[in-house]
Amino acid sequence: MAQCKKAGTKTIVETLQTKGYRLTTGRIALLELLLEAGRPLNVREILESWKGHPLNQVTLYRALENLSDTGVINRVDLNTGTARYEYTPNKPHHHHLVCTKCDVVEDVESCTVSTLQKKVLSGSRRFKSIYSHNLEFFGICRSCAK
Amino acid sequence: MAQCKKAGTKTIVETLQTKGYRLTTGRIALLELLLEAGRPLNVREILESWKGHPLNQVTLYRALENLSDTGVINRVDLNTGTARYEYTPNKPHHHHLVCTKCDVVEDVESCTVSTLQKKVLSGSRRFKSIYSHNLEFFGICRSCAK
DNA sequence: ATAACTATTGCAAGTAATTTGCATTAGTGT
DNA sequence: ACACTAATGCAAATTACTTGCAATAGTTAT
Numbered sequence: 001m002a003q004c005k006k007a008g009t010k011t012i013v014e015t016l017q018t019k020g021y022r023l024t025t026g027r028i029a030l031l032e033l034l035l036e037a038g039r040p041l042n043v044r045e046i047l048e049s050w051k052g053h054p055l056n057q058v059t060l061y062r063a064l065e066n067l068s069d070t071g072v073i074n075r076v077d078l079n080t081g082t083a084r085y086e087y088t089p090n091k092p093h094h095h096h097l098v099c100t101k102c103d104v105v106e107d108v109e110s111c112t113v114s115t116l117q118k119k120v121l122s123g124s125r126r127f128k129s130i131y132s133h134n135l136e137f138f139g140i141c142r143s144c145a146k
Numbered sequence: 147m148a149q150c151k152k153a154g155t156k157t158i159v160e161t162l163q164t165k166g167y168r169l170t171t172g173r174i175a176l177l178e179l180l181l182e183a184g185r186p187l188n189v190r191e192i193l194e195s196w197k198g199h200p201l202n203q204v205t206l207y208r209a210l211e212n213l214s215d216t217g218v219i220n221r222v223d224l225n226t227g228t229a230r231y232e233y234t235p236n237k238p239h240h241h242h243l244v245c246t247k248c249d250v251v252e253d254v255e256s257c258t259v260s261t262l263q264k265k266v267l268s269g270s271r272r273f274k275s276i277y278s279h280n281l282e283f284f285g286i287c288r289s290c291a292k
Numbered sequence: 293a294t295a296a297c298t299a300t301t302g303c304a305a306g307t308a309a310t311t312t313g314c315a316t317t318a319g320t321g322t
Numbered sequence: 323a324c325a326c327t328a329a330t331g332c333a334a335a336t337t338a339c340t341t342g343c344a345a346t347a348g349t350t351a352t
Contacts, residue, residue: 022319022328043309056331061310063329077223079280082309097266097273106273108266113259113281120243120254120283127243127252130285134225135259137266139276168299168348189338202302207339209300228338 012089015070027063029054031072031087039105040076040084040096078105078136095134099141108137158235161216173209175200177218177233185251186222186230186242224251224282241280245287254283 012031013023033049034041041049043064047057055063064085067073074088078098095108113133121130158177159169179195180187187195189210193203201209210231213219220234224244241254259279267276 020328024319024329026330058311058332059330066329077225079223097270097276099273104272106270108269110262110265110269112262116256116258117283119256121285123254123256124243124252126250126287127245127285128288128291130243130283132285133281133283135279135281137263137276137279139267139273139278141272142274145274166299170300170348172301204303204340205301212300 012072015072016067019066019070021066021070026055026059027067030060030063030067034073034085034087037087040078040086042080042082042084044082046085076136077134078103079138095136097137097139099144100138101140101144104141108135111135158218161218162213165212165216167212167216172201172205173213176206176209176213180219180231180233183233186224186232188226188228188230190228192231222282223280224249225284241282243283243285245290246284247286247290250287254281257281 016023029050030046033046037049043057043060046060047053064073064075068075068085072087072089073085076084076086076096078084078096079100080098080103091107092109093111095111097106097108098104113135117130117133121127162169175196176192179192183195189203189206192206193199210219210221214221214231218233218235219231222230222232222242224230224242225246226244226249237253238255239257241257243252243254244250259281263276263279267273
């Protein structure tokens with residue numbers, strides 16, 4: 001994991017540099033937390049995980065925005081009421097499966113939507129381009145089903 | 147359109163009744179507005195469309211929640227910052243194509259995700275059931291592309 | 293129709309998420 | 323080590339949305 005972080009960090013610095021962003025100690029703490037969590041966290045969860053406070057809440061919001069900007073992390077909306085952020089440098093394009101009782105989230109990697117995306121674009125007179133899509137599945141996990 | 151409304155209203159009353167909800171004048175005004183708009187509106191847009199105020203903002207929030215409950219309207223999140231609601235009784239299952247510059251929204255009716263949904267469920271050990279999915283496409287419309 | 297029952301409404305206030313302005317601090321390149 | 327500029331924290335503001343409660347309007351049974 002430290003190794004993974006080290007290897008990842010190098011590229012991340014470069015990625016941030018292209019937008020003039022700096023990889024500060026607070027942002028490193030944030031990225032490490034998201035990496036370890038392995039699932040999308042919201043602001044409240046991030047702040048609660050931090051006993052010391054590597055980043056103030058306001059700064060955290062700004063860091064999340066900047067890092068999302070560069071694609072190092074990804075903002076997802078899973079209908080849980082607040083935005084969530086996930087660490088993405090080591091992850092391929094994927095979607096999510098969300099339990100609407102306990103909010104547990106599972107990644108879904110099989111994505112056949114890219115071909116669908118082309119069809120959708122060719123079926124639209126009004127749109128010039130489509131550059132992304134969101135696909136989330138909602139269901140009930142086994143432990144909530146009991 | 148008046149005809150469409152009349153025909154629709156009958157069923158809507160019945161739909162609401164099953165949950166003990168009433169179809170009040172304010173809610174009728176809301177449904178008419180959403181029907182005429184033909185696209186998902188957020189709370190601010192609804193209130194601005196109403197010169198007189200058929201429903202107070204607070205009541206509007208409650209009405210939107212109740213009506214969503216019954217499926218007469220549908221709440222959608224299009225990453226535009228606030229929840230949007232669309233009139234659905236006359237609409238088949240569909241998705242959306244959103245321009246991220248001007249927020250114009252187009253319906254996408256071809257949905258092949260139901261089969262994908264089954265695959266996703268069978269690929270998950272943790273989940274017992276999947277009952278819905280969100281799929282939204284993001285792009286740039288032709289007039290914003292100029 | 294009318295009365296009784298209960299959902300709906302509006303007001304005032306509250307909560308939670310997110311943003312902004314500004315002075316101070318910390319990274320980065322030379 | 324110096325200069326330049328992004329990042330940070332504080333206080334305060336904004337925005338979306340919710341809650342409690344008394345008054346009102348819709349529905350059902352008579």
